[in-house]
Amino acid sequence: MPELKTGDRLKSTVCDGEVMVVSAPSGDIEITCGGAPMASAADAAKTGDVDPGHAVGIVMGKRYIDADETLEVLCVKAGAGGLAIGGHLLLQKDTKQLPKTD
Amino acid sequence: MNVMMLLEMAASAFPDRPAFTDGSSGQSLTYQQLFDGARLQGRQLLASQASRAVKLDVSNLGTPLCLFASACAGIPYVPLNYRLTDAEIGKLLERVTPAYLVTDAARVNGFSEHAEVTSQSSPEFVAQSQSGGDLLTEWPMDPEEIAVLLFTSGTTGEPKAAMLRHKHLVSYILSSVEFAGAPEGDAALVCVPPYHIAGIAAIMSSVYAGRHVVQLPNFDAETWVDLVVQHKVSTAFVVPTMLARIVEHVAASGRSLADLSCLSSLAYGGGKMPLAVIQKAMRLFPDTDFSNAYGLTETSSTVAVLGPDAHRAAAASQDPDVQRRLVSVGQALPGVEIEIRDEDGNLVGADERGEIYVRGEQVSGEYEGRGPVTDSEGWFPTRDAGSIDSQGYLFLLGRADDIIVRGGENLSPGEIEDVLLTHAAVADVAVVGVPDEQWGEGVAAAVVFKVGQQAEISALQDYVKETMRSSRVPQFWEVWPELPYNETGKLLRRIVRERLGAAAAEQ
Incomplete structure (x- = not known):
């Protein structure tokens, strides 16, 4: 897995899920969705099923972060699998409800 | 990272929702039609080999189409001020060639002497977007690419072209708007000019929220109110002068306020809101949530907000420190x-x-x-x-440049204006510094009286003196029928300064 860059799109290989990288630390990172490594959007193909232990699902428009908040991705397509790094599930980031201003 | 992704998400979540309606023609696009249209016109932009897509027109369906088609093609979107003269527009165009120009039918042949400008009328651009064909399926995701070039008003010298990259705009939207946060049927009325950052932000935040945008190309209070009622508009953004006119119109026309009960939130910004206007608006629309937004072109729109709760708390408070938060x-x-x-x-x-x-x-x-x-x-x-x-x-x-330095003391025009605006006879006032032999700069005021009212200048001076130090009392006054504002409600202080400075020098 090459280094992640802001703007990269990754697809799940076990569900419909798709994310975009909002920010990422340097170094190689492997994000899994549904327990299986994600692939770049261009060459992703379904290869298996969602691991029941990683079946929390992702919701379009929600942002997910790792525990130390160095990695952030945006879900651009919902899926049945959950996102994880090194077996640890990512957390959903809360969007503060703001008054509409424009 | 690309603003096109925001539209892609909206189109996949609610393809059949109305996305944009041109308030003057009544023509609409759904989210799917906008997404497909942008992908088709993106291909058209690529084929033209233009380096920029320029939109020179009032708000219409071509506005969001051109914005997203540019993003899709990976070239900057450049909305130009259609109120400029042809000579001014020609100079700006030269800075963005080769350009694909989408403009009103009257101007489509106006810039044909520019070899590097491909022109198309807005109605044709919109019609072509819905003609079907080979749609782009991919767009650049480099967050550093430039999404929008916005020419600043350039009050001094050549207008500067502010660059907003995809990363700036996407991060603004992700941090301030909840995806699909707008309930079905929610509508926003957009009346700020399309070449203003608030106009760009309004398009993107509504798309990401899944809101229906109704466009009002040329603001007048009566049409604004008509469109709110007709489309059951729930939210809108206005500049202070627009809010003042809406309040006046509603109060004077005796329109039923029940018709406007759909308007659950009203945001304003883009200039200084007079205290009297916001107080009156809050009394007229007690159930509407008011928000004041502060932002600049260079900050991708809003950076600070005074929300509805703070508005109500300030209006209800007896504590002067809390009360003043209303401004x-x-x-x-x-x-x-x-x-x-x-x-x-x-x-x-x-x-x-x-x-x-x-x-x-x-x-x-x-x-x-x-x-x-x-x-x-x-x-x-x-x-x-x-x-x-x-x-x-x-x-x-x-503005930092507007500070009046009188005998070494820094005076803020806004503070003096705020005091004068509470005077019963004063409708509007601008305070500026003018050259003064004794003090370096002196304080001058241009005052506009309410219809049928006036006051002695000495009474106004006494009025300021009651609450402020005497150094703040304007020494030179003129009574004007109105103050000069630009179309987004910004007071043109430079013009006030020139006119009052010239008049004071003749004394």
Whole structure:
């Protein structure tokens, strides 16, 4: 897995899920969705099923972060699998409800 | 990262929702039609080999189409001010060639002497977008690519082209708008010009929220109210002069307020809101949530907001420190930092005035051909003067350049104007510095009286003296029928300064 860059799109290989990288630390990172490594959007193909232990699902428009908040991705397509790094599930980031201003 | 992704998500979540309706023609596009149209016209832009897509027209369906088609093609979108003269427009066009120009039918042949300009009328551009064909399926995701070039008004010298990259705009939307947050049937009325940052932000935030945008190309209060009722508009953004006219119109026309009960929120910004206007508006629309937004082109729109709860708390409070927050622009958005610094760059304490600095992911602070004006730590100097109170509420005190320096004392025109605006006979007032032999700069005022009312100048001077130090009392006055504003409600202080300065010199 090459280094992640802001703007990269990754697809799940076990569900419909798709994310975009909002920010990422340097170094190689492997994000899994549904327990299986994600692939770049261009060459992703379904290869298996969602691991029941990683079946929390992702919701379009929600942002997910790792525990130390160095990695952030945006879900651009919902899926049945959950996102994880090194077996640890990512957390959903809360969007503060703001008054509409424009 | 590309703003096109925001539209892609909207189109997949609610393809059949109405996305944009041109309030003058009644023509509409759904989210799917907008998404497909942008992908088709994106291919058209690529085929033309243009380096920029230029939109020179009032708001219409071509506005969001051109914005997203540019993003899809990976070239900057450049909305131009259609109120400029042809000569001014020609000069700006030369800076963005080769250009694909989408403009009104009357002007489509007006720039044919420019070899590097491909022109198409807005109605044709819109019609072509819905003609079907080979749609682009991919677009650049490099966050550093430039999404929008916006020419600043250029009050001094050549207009500067502010560069907003995809990363700035996307980060603004992700941090301030909840995806699909708008309930089905929610509609926003957009009446700010399409070449203004608020017009660009309105398109993107509504798309990401899944809201229906109704466009009002040329503002007048009566049409605005008609469109609110017709489309059951729930939210809108206005500049202060527009709100003043809406309040006047509703109060004078005796329109049923029940018809306007759909308007659950009303945001304003883009200029200083007179206290009297917002108080009157809140009394007229007690159930509407008011928000005051402060932002600049270079910060991808809003960086601070005074929300509905703060409005109501300030209006209901007996505590003068809380009351005065009604004229503040609220607190920084999440992810945005705001600081006040003095002339030497040092931080100032609570309630002390200085220049406003802003930092955050959405802050660009870059101009084409000039590089960034942010400092090494990413802080952008806004050139706006302001202060922050102990609770983090930001107060605007005019442009840093507007400060009057009278005998070594720094005076804020806004503070003096606020006092005069509470006088029963005063409808509007501008206070500026004019050259003065004794003091370096003297305080001058142009006052506009309410219809059928007037006051002696000496009475106005006494009125200021009751609440402020005598150095703040304007020494030179003129009574004007109206003050000069630009189309987004910004007072043209430079013009006031020139006219009052010339008149004072003749005395």
